[in-house]
Amino acid sequence: MLKQFAVGICALLGAATVSAQETSTEDKIIKALSEARPDFEFTDVRPSPIDGLYQARVVGGPVLYVTPEADLMIAGEIFAVEKGGFARYEDPAMIEQRKQLAASLDEKDSIAFAPEGETKAVVYVFTDVDCGFCRRLHSQLNEYQDGGSTKPGYNDLGIEIRYLAYPRAGVGSPSAQKLETAWCAEDQQETLDRLKNLQSVETKSCENNPVAEHYRLGGEFGVSGTPALVLPNGKMQAGYVPPEQLAEILGI
Known part of the structure; x- marks a missing residue:
């Protein structure tokens, strides 16, 4: 009898240990959140x-x-x-994940604005056409006026901007529809130009447009607002960065 009781206690303790192992701190946190x-x-x-x-x-x-x-x-x-x-701290694991995700992106899925000359760096930008700072960034692709002086734009400095869609209001929102219109247009660059300049554009839809996928991808990158710039080294710059400052960050 005592032997059977002892065996029973050991079995219970073993089950408790397995249960504790199965419920890790990480699982507990996910469950609570x-x-x-x-x-x-x-x-x-x-x-x-x-x-x-x-x-x-x-x-x-x-x-x-x-x-x-x-x-x-x-x-x-x-x-x-x-x-x-x-200095803003970035998780090394997240940086490496972004590098791998960026390497898997297909340029054809983006709307790219490349320099006429040598491309020194490629920056992916999650954008929303209804975002003021996104429009400001877009207006400085090429040389622009600032305080009475002419300054070089991103393309002038050898920076290629590849846009990815990130409607901040979510998929199915009016912003998402505008982005879908750009990606479904015959001339994607011109359409995105017009949308970012607040000009009227005929709404278009098409199958297999990447807006929903880009929005999901933005979540994997850790995007929480626009513009969000993914640099070649895997780091992400949240918010608008002037062309010359971005060139300095990129080391070009």
């Missing part, structure tokens, strides 16, 4: 650069820093404290 906000998709849960916290990414949103108990979290960015000031 998903129960709190079932309308969000959470992914990439792993230990964060800050000891004691885990990080989880909201697809199409920010990175969250969560306690192991999944009862508290911080939403925002991490900054490295350096001698010259504060």
Whole structure:
């Protein structure tokens, strides 16, 4: 009897151990976040650069820093404290993931604006035609006036801009329809020019347009707003960057 009782206790302890192993901290965090906000998709849960916290990414949103108990979290960015000031910290794993994703992109799926001369760098830009800073970036593809002086644009500096669609209001929104119109047009560049210059364009639709796929892809890249610039080294620059500053960042 005692022997059978001992065997039973060991079996229960073994089952408890297996159960504990099956419910990892990462699983616990995903479960808690998903129960709190079932309308969000959470992914990439792993230990964060800050000891004691885990990080989880909201697809199409920010990175969250969560306690192991999944009862508290911080939403925002991490900054490295350096001698010259504060610098935005980027997760090396995310940078590598972006490099691999960017390498898998097909240029034909983008709307590209290339330099007439040598292309020194290619930058993918997630864009929305109803975004003011996106329109500002587009207006500076070639030389432009700034404060009474003429400055070189992105193409003038050897930077090729390849646009990807990212309707901030989501797939099915009026912004998404405008982007679909550009990608379905016979002359994609001219149509995107007109849309970004707030000119009227006849609405078009077509099968296999990439807007929904680009929007999903933006979530994988960690895009949460536009413009979002994916650099050749896998880093992402959130927001508008003037041409000469971007050239400096790219080292060209």
